[in-house]
Amino acid sequence: MTPHATSTDPVKALSESRADSESPHTSDAATTPLDGVPSAHSLTEHFLDRLERIQEDAVAVSRVLPGAVARCVQSGGLGEALTPAVERALLLISRRNPRSLAEALTPSVGAALRRSLWASMFHFFRRVNFWMLQHVSMKGMQWRMEAQRSGKSFDEVVTEHTQDSPVRQVFLIHRETGLVLQEAQSLSTSSPQDWDIISGMLTALQDFIHDSFNLNQDTPLETIKVGDVTVLIEQGPYAAVAGILDGSMRPEYATRFKDACSRIHGEFSKELSTFDGDTAPFDTCAPYLDSCMHNLINPDRLPILPQTMLVLLLPFLLLATWTLPGVVDSVRWKNYVLHLADEPGIIVIDHGRKDGAHFITGLRDPLAANPQDLLVQAGFTPSDVSSHWEPFQGLSSTLALARARRLLDPPDSVVLDMRDNVLTLEGTATRDWIRSARESLQRWIELDKFNMDGLSISNAGAQSQWLRFLKHIEREPGLSVITKGIDTDGRFTIVGLADPLARTPDALLAETGLASDEVVQQWAAYQSPDPRIAEKRARHLLNPPESVNLSVRDGVLHLEGEAPAPWIRLAETLSKSIPGVRSLYVDHLVNTDQRNLKQAIGRIEKNVFQLLAGAPDLRPGQADKLTQLTKDIAQLRRSARRNNIDFLIEIRGHTAPTGATQRDTLMAESLARSFLELLSRRSEDTRLFTRRSLGSTPPDIGGATLDKPDDRLVSFKVLLLD
Amino acid sequence: MTVIKKKVCMLGAFSVGKTSLVRQFVTSVFSDKYLTTVGVKVNKKSITLETTDMDLLIWDIYGEDNLQSISPSYLRGAAGHLLVLDGTRRETFDIAVEIDEKIERLTGKVPIVVLINKCDLEADWEITSEAIEKMEARGWRVFCTSAKTGQGVEEAFKTLAMAIY
Ligand SMILES: Nc1nc2c(ncn2[C@@H]2O[C@H](COP(=O)(O)OP(=O)(O)O)[C@@H](O)[C@H]2O)c(=O)[nH]1
Ligand SMILES: [Mg+2]
Numbered sequence: 001m002t003p004h005a006t007s008t009d010p011v012k013a014l015s016e017s018r019a020d021s022e023s024p025h026t027s028d029a030a031t032t033p034l035d036g037v038p039s040a041h042s043l044t045e046h047f048l049d050r051l052e053r054i055q056e057d058a059v060a061v062s063r064v065l066p067g068a069v070a071r072c073v074q075s076g077g078l079g080e081a082l083t084p085a086v087e088r089a090l091l092l093i094s095r096r097n098p099r100s101l102a103e104a105l106t107p108s109v110g111a112a113l114r115r116s117l118w119a120s121m122f123h124f125f126r127r128v129n130f131w132m133l134q135h136v137s138m139k140g141m142q143w144r145m146e147a148q149r150s151g152k153s154f155d156e157v158v159t160e161h162t163q164d165s166p167v168r169q170v171f172l173i174h175r176e177t178g179l180v181l182q183e184a185q186s187l188s189t190s191s192p193q194d195w196d197i198i199s200g201m202l203t204a205l206q207d208f209i210h211d212s213f214n215l216n217q218d219t220p221l222e223t224i225k226v227g228d229v230t231v232l233i234e235q236g237p238y239a240a241v242a243g244i245l246d247g248s249m250r251p252e253y254a255t256r257f258k259d260a261c262s263r264i265h266g267e268f269s270k271e272l273s274t275f276d277g278d279t280a281p282f283d284t285c286a287p288y289l290d291s292c293m294h295n296l297i298n299p300d301r302l303p304i305l306p307q308t309m310l311v312l313l314l315p316f317l318l319l320a321t322w323t324l325p326g327v328v329d330s331v332r333w334k335n336y337v338l339h340l341a342d343e344p345g346i347i348v349i350d351h352g353r354k355d356g357a358h359f360i361t362g363l364r365d366p367l368a369a370n371p372q373d374l375l376v377q378a379g380f381t382p383s384d385v386s387s388h389w390e391p392f393q394g395l396s397s398t399l400a401l402a403r404a405r406r407l408l409d410p411p412d413s414v415v416l417d418m419r420d421n422v423l424t425l426e427g428t429a430t431r432d433w434i435r436s437a438r439e440s441l442q443r444w445i446e447l448d449k450f451n452m453d454g455l456s457i458s459n460a461g462a463q464s465q466w467l468r469f470l471k472h473i474e475r476e477p478g479l480s481v482i483t484k485g486i487d488t489d490g491r492f493t494i495v496g497l498a499d500p501l502a503r504t505p506d507a508l509l510a511e512t513g514l515a516s517d518e519v520v521q522q523w524a525a526y527q528s529p530d531p532r533i534a535e536k537r538a539r540h541l542l543n544p545p546e547s548v549n550l551s552v553r554d555g556v557l558h559l560e561g562e563a564p565a566p567w568i569r570l571a572e573t574l575s576k577s578i579p580g581v582r583s584l585y586v587d588h589l590v591n592t593d594q595r596n597l598k599q600a601i602g603r604i605e606k607n608v609f610q611l612l613a614g615a616p617d618l619r620p621g622q623a624d625k626l627t628q629l630t631k632d633i634a635q636l637r638r639s640a641r642r643n644n645i646d647f648l649i650e651i652r653g654h655t656a657p658t659g660a661t662q663r664d665t666l667m668a669e670s671l672a673r674s675f676l677e678l679l680s681r682r683s684e685d686t687r688l689f690t691r692r693s694l695g696s697t698p699p700d701i702g703g704a705t706l707d708k709p710d711d712r713l714v715s716f717k718v719l720l721l722d
Numbered sequence: 723m724t725v726i727k728k729k730v731c732m733l734g735a736f737s738v739g740k741t742s743l744v745r746q747f748v749t750s751v752f753s754d755k756y757l758t759t760v761g762v763k764v765n766k767k768s769i770t771l772e773t774t775d776m777d778l779l780i781w782d783i784y785g786e787d788n789l790q791s792i793s794p795s796y797l798r799g800a801a802g803h804l805l806v807l808d809g810t811r812r813e814t815f816d817i818a819v820e821i822d823e824k825i826e827r828l829t830g831k832v833p834i835v836v837l838i839n840k841c842d843l844e845a846d847w848e849i850t851s852e853a854i855e856k857m858e859a860r861g862w863r864v865f866c867t868s869a870k871t872g873q874g875v876e877e878a879f880k881t882l883a884m885a886i887y
Contacts (some may be wrong), residue, residue, distance in 0.1 A: 177729040178764070179779060185803065196727065200764030200779050207795035277726040277776075277886075279803065469821030541786065574737060577786070644845060681728075 021423035030557035081668065115406040134158060137305055162302055168255065169244045170289040171199060172264065172276055172282060178203030181239060181275070182282040184289035201243065202231070223249050236261045238272035244293055253292070260288040265636070275465075333358055336378040343369050344407060344444040354439040359386040407444060408437050414455065426454030465514035466492050472512065477530035478502025493520045499528040501536045518657035531578030537578050542571045548589070555582040561589035565642045601718045603632045608673065608704045611712040616674035630682060636718065637688070648690050651675050654704075656711040669714075675714045725768075725775045728886055729799050732782045733792065735817040735824070739839040742869035743806065744782050747879055757784035762796065769883050776883050780804075790810070794823065794828050802833040803847030803887040804878065809838045809866065810846040815853065833885035835863045835879050842868040 005363035060499030072078035094098065127273060134154075135440045136142045143161065147154045172182040178200040205224075224231040230245040234257035241261040247252065264285050265272065270282045337360070340346050345368025353362040358380070364371065371389060372382050401418055410416060414427040423445070425437070434455055441450050485493050492514075505523060509516055527537070535552040545552050548561040558577050559568075568591055575584050607629055610619040618626065633649065640647050653671030655664055680686045698706045699715035706713065732740040733735075741754065748765045757763045782794055797803075804880045805821060806813045822834065836857055838849055857864050863881055867874035 174799070176778075179727045179729060179799075194766055196763050196766050196777060200729070200766075200781065204762040204781070204796075206766060207793070210805075265801055277728045279727060295829070430852065515806075579739070641845060 024083050032034055065257040074297050075431075105460060109447045127311060127498045129304055130162075130302065132308045133302060136307055138447065138493075141305070143267065144499070148670065164584075167243050169195070169247055170241045170292045171195060172285060172289060173203065173240045173242055174272075175203075175235070175237075175239055177275075179277075179279075181279050182289060184286055185295065190678040200234075206233075210422045224251075226611075227572075232257060234261045236265045238265065238269075238275075241289070252302075252660070256292045256294075258679055261401060265286050279328075297314075304582050332379055334580040336375065336380070339374060339378070343374070344440075345369075345402065346371065347406075354386070357384060357386060359388075360392070361388040364389040364391055369686055387454060404441075407440055408436070423450040424454060425450070425452045428456050442678055462492075462514060462518060465512045465720055466519075469512045469514055472508040473505065476508060478528040479505060480526075480528070491518055491520050495522045496524075497528075499533050500525055501533055501540065502528065527579040534578055534580030538575065538581065541574050541578065542567075544571070552581060555580065556585050557581045557583070558585045558588075560588040560597075562592050565591050565593040591643070593639045593642040596635065597643060597645070600632050600636040600639060603635065604629065604716050604718055606701065607716055609714045611671055611674060611714065613710045613712055616670075616677055618678065626678075626682075629685060630679075633684065633688070645690075648719045648721065649688055649721055650690050650692050650717040652692050652694050652699065652715045652717060654694050654699055654706060654711075654713040654715065655696060656706045656709050664695040665693050668695050671712055671714055692717075725777055726887065727779065728801040728883075729779045729781060730882060730886070731753045731797060731800045731803045732780060732806065733803050733818075733821050734812040734837075735808065735811075736786045738806045738808040738811075738814050739869045740804075740806050741782055741784075743804075743837065743867065743875055744780055746875050747871045748780065748868050748871055752802060754887075756799070757782065761785065767879070771880075771883060772885055774887070776887065778879070778883060788820050792824060797825060797829050800829070800832065804837060804882060805834050806837045806839050807849070809840050809849045812848045815849070815857075816844060819860075828851070833882065834880050835865065835882040835885070837865050837867045837874070839867050839869060841866040841873060843871045 011548040026487060068551070072081075123264075134143070139161075143157045144154060146152075147157045150157070159691065163606030169183065171180050171184075173179070174181050180196050180199045183195055192654060202224075223233070228247065230247070230249050232249060232253055233240050233242045234254070237369075239261070241257050242265070243253070243257060268285060270281065337348060337351055340360075340362070346362060346672045347364075348360065348362040350362075351358070352357070360371075362371075371387060375382050375385060375387070400423070401416060403418055404423055408416075408425075410425070411429055411433065414425055414429050417424045417426070423441070429437075441452075470481070473481060473496070479496060479502050480498075481494060483493075483494040483495045494505075496505075505521055506516065507695060509519060509521075511600065528534075531552045534557075535550070538552060538557055539550055544559070545563055546569065548559055549561050551558045557578070560717070561569060564570075566585070568589065572584060572586075575581055607625065609622055609625070611617070612619055634648075636647065638714050652666035653673075653675075655667040655671060658664055658667065669691065673692060676686060676689055676691060677690065696706060698704055699713060701715060704715070705711070705715065723776050727771060732744060734740055734745070741757065744765050745754075758802060761784050763782045763784075765782065765871075767778045767780065768805075769776045774832045779793045781796065783792065785792075803825065805818050818836065825832070825834075838854070853865055865878040865881070867878055871873065
């Protein structure tokens with residue numbers, strides 16, 4: 001705000017503001033009063049100009065005003081600044097035009113008034129009952145005796161017997177994080193649970209329900225009931241007050257919780273909006289939470305005394321005995337007349353009371369029921385009633401149409417007509433109306449005297465499409481209906497669970513041809529245990545190689561064919577998390593890495609090498625065989641690693657017998673060493689090998705002997721380690 | 723001594739070991755079945771830092787779809803996140819990057835600690851040290867952990883606690 005706004009002289013303020021503004025208007029500064037005495041003409045000019053600018057300013061300010069107010073609201077202080085002005089404005093309105101104010105307030109005030117009227121009547125009844133209970137009942141006498149016996153005051157005894165504190169625990173929960181800011185519990189409860197966790201789960205559960213059914217975030221979830229325990233939640237903008245109740249909800253609690261919640265928000269608004277994990281500032285709000293747990297008179301513990309009913313109803317009873325006979329008689333008469341009007345073939349024209357007696361006149365088809373009989377049934381004596389009935393005949397006239405109309409009460413969409421003595425009905429109506437019309441007509445006239453072929457069911461097409469849609473959903477695995485019905489706009493509604501792997505309900509809907517705006521759908525995602533879906537999910541999750549055949553039967557996931565070891569391990573882990581799959585059957589699944597491992601071992605162990613007698617080298621002609629051996633060893637290493645298996649290759653030395661066992665052993669040992677040496681020269685990893693001397697025992701391989709004196713052999717054995 | 727309470731979230735691809743890590747870190751009295759029914763399970767662990775005690779409320783999420791189940795209401799109000807990768811599946815790194823971007827879009831930047839889990843499975847290990855450098859270059863604090871042996875778990879959670887204190 002500029003300082004000019006506070007200036008007391010408006011003309012001066014305007015001229016000053018103009019003098020220091022930098023708009024083009026300043027160029028005609030020669031006409032301002034500052035330049036000495038201006039002419040009358042220039043003065044007029046000046047004010048016209050000024051007026052125009054004030055209007056322009058107003059337009060400009062109006063553009064920025066909403067933004068400016070919004071900013072003030074954010075930074076605070078606007079409320080305080082405006083309060084006096086608003087108060088004054090309200091005062092003025094209420095003086096000048098109280099009606100408009102009243103009209104604005106009536107809707108909310110009216111409802112509140114009704115509620116409080118009802119509540120105060122109820123309150124009055126309860127107080128009378130309570131008083132009677134203490135002073136004119138057996139219970140009251142017992143309490144008095146108890147008070148005398150125990151030495152307590154009568155009031156104390158009454159309190160003990162009639163009040164309780166069913167609110168066990170109360171929490172203040174931070175809405176955004178689900179953290180407990182403060183808690184209070186009644187003295188009698190012990191709590192082993194961790195309320196932080198429960199509060200977090202409660203918050204997550206609320207989110208889950210809100211997300212699943214697309215509820216607005218501000219729709220409060222007021223109570224959750226589990227067995228004998230009720231959780232009551234009162235949501236505020238930043239925090240919720242939640243309480244655990246023994247037993248069920250009563251309106252008094254909601255009021256208390258609401259009250260506590262709004263008080264806490266009033267007093268702790270700053271702490272709540274800036275909460276960063278430190279709960280210490282909320283220690284002082286404990287009294288508000290405690291207030292939710294104060295004792296309450298429990299109406300369930302106060303029997304409603306017959307005496308109370310009697311006292312309160314006495315005036316009504318007296319009034320009733322005074323007027324009852326007349327009332328009973330007139331109710332009976334009314335029922336009789338209504339009964340006659342329902343009777344086919346009878347039309348009541350007039351009825352009432354004349355000279356203290358009932359009279360009735362009307363038309364009657366000779367085939368219709370006898371009104372006199374009905375009179376007796378209704379409890380009247382025929383001689384006390386003056387009845388006058390004119391006969392009328394059959395279906396031959398417009399009278400018949402009128403009767404039909406009266407009998408059937410058709411909707412506007414149905415046209416009634418008489419053609420060749422046949423009553424015809426045409427148009428559309430609901431299924432129920434058509435059924436009841438057919439039943440009435442069948443009771444009233446013969447079958448060939450009416451024709452309803454021209455009637456069709458309104459909206460029958462949509463109805464059958466809807467039924468088809470429901471059947472499709474029922475047949476579709478992975479879709480499950482929770483509720484279905486028709487809402488007040490006549491649209492079909494359906495709420496259910498849908499597995500993301502199932503066909504979408506929209507696709508099914510499209511197949512039935514039912515327009516999608518006729519159906520309100522809410523689907524929450526879930527994982528269906530249906531075997532067909534479980535199979536899909538398994539295929540999706542495991543992504544099996546082409547060589548594997550996958551199927552789910554009776555809750556068992558069957559994997560057949562062949563696959564590498566890492567994939568099999570992954571499949572074993574992942575299959576545990578598929579709903580609808582209890583166990584895994586892999587007896588017909590070949591582990592290809594295992595197979596490769598066995599084959600490599602077989603090839604390696606078939607080898608026998610001949611060594612030179614004198615030097616650590618092979619006899620000539622075995623180079624290719626050695627190359628093949630190193631390839632097989634490489635293959636063995638690969639497969640073993642993929643199977644998570646460790647191994648050692650034992651190199652065994654064998655020599656032709658020399659006569660001394662000791663010598664044979666040493667000789668064979670040095671053969672194995674020589675061969676290992678050979679391998680290490682070919683840069684094999686020597687840690688994979690171990691040596692063993694078999695002395696003069698020949699290799700356990702077909703055709704290998706130690707018959708010739710210079711036979712020097714090595715063979716192999718693969719040892720698998722766990 | 724005052725107690726500070728903080729909400730943190732477990733994030734990461736399916737089956738990387740989020741639930742197992744929480745189980746390793748927390749002795750829980752509540753069953754894991756809430757994970758599949760409500761989709762979320764909340765656990766609590768009290769940690770002693772230098773000057774204060776902190777209660778960590780650890781939200782664990784269930785979902786096989788990696789990204790969709792991370793909703794704004796799950797992340798709302800979290801002071802930090804534990805982002806979990808599986809050291810034997812390289813693709814979980816890409817998913818982690820996607821999740822990181824999604825968090826920043828939904829709730830803005832908060833401290834994140836990255837756990838490369840299953841480090842006991844050396845034979846199938848697929849993450850190289852260059853990859854780890856790349857993660858550190860993103861500003862992540864990276865730990866190699868195992869929910870099976872407990873290696874690195876305590877340190878990772880404590881580091882996050884210090885970062886959000
Ligand atoms: N070897 C090993 N397995 C692990 C480790 N952590 C989790 N797992 C396994 O990985 C699978 C998925 O773990 P889970 O905690 O359910 O993962 P989530 O989906 O991220 O919660 C389970 O079978 C665990 O046993 C680990 O550190 N080492
Ligand atoms: Mg999990």
